[in-house]
Amino acid sequence: MGEGVPGVPEAPPRPEAAASARIRPASEADAAGVAGAVEALLIELGGERPSSAALQDAARTLAGDPDAGALLVAEYEGAIVGILAASWQYALHVPGRYGTIQDLWVHPEWRSRALGRELILALVRQATEVGVPRLEVGLPQDGFGQLAATERFYRENGFT
Numbered sequence: 001m002g003e004g005v006p007g008v009p010e011a012p013p014r015p016e017a018a019a020s021a022r023i024r025p026a027s028e029a030d031a032a033g034v035a036g037a038v039e040a041l042l043i044e045l046g047g048e049r050p051s052s053a054a055l056q057d058a059a060r061t062l063a064g065d066p067d068a069g070a071l072l073v074a075e076y077e078g079a080i081v082g083i084l085a086a087s088w089q090y091a092l093h094v095p096g097r098y099g100t101i102q103d104l105w106v107h108p109e110w111r112s113r114a115l116g117r118e119l120i121l122a123l124v125r126q127a128t129e130v131g132v133p134r135l136e137v138g139l140p141q142d143g144f145g146q147l148a149a150t151e152r153f154y155r156e157n158g159f160t
Contacts, residue, residue: 021081021115023122026063026071033080034059034073041105045140069099070126074115082106084119088132098134099127120157
């Protein structure tokens with residue numbers, strides 16, 4: 001656990017620019033790091049946390065099945081400092097194929113450095129490559145303390 005904050009994975013100190021973090025598709029080998037990031041996200045959201053083993057299994061499944069969606073990691077010096085998971089769906093109301101961001105987390109030491117935006121842009125590129133023209137995101141529950149900031153972040157990044 002990093003810097004005395006329960007549930008937050010350790011991360012190396014952030015450099016001055018988010019460009020120093022490398023964003024790439026996750027592999028099945030990233031499952032433990034992704035699970036730790038999702039656990040930290042769920043702690044922040046106040047949600048129930050599945051077991052680490054279940055989270056790792058889900059991460060391996062998503063990383064190994066590009067038809068299911070996208071799993072991206074931002075890493076710096078070998079440590080995961082951000083993740084984005086999205087699923088691909090089909091709907092009549094869209095119509096057709098679209099993506100939903102399920103999980104987006106950036107380590108607290110790396111926030112306010114455009115890393116979340118870079119993860120979204122990487123998702124947009126990947127979605128375009130696989131023929132997914134629309135992306136959606138849901139917001140946390142009303143009681144979430146950072147709801148206004150989260151909504152502002154998504155609006156600033158092109159979501160309505």
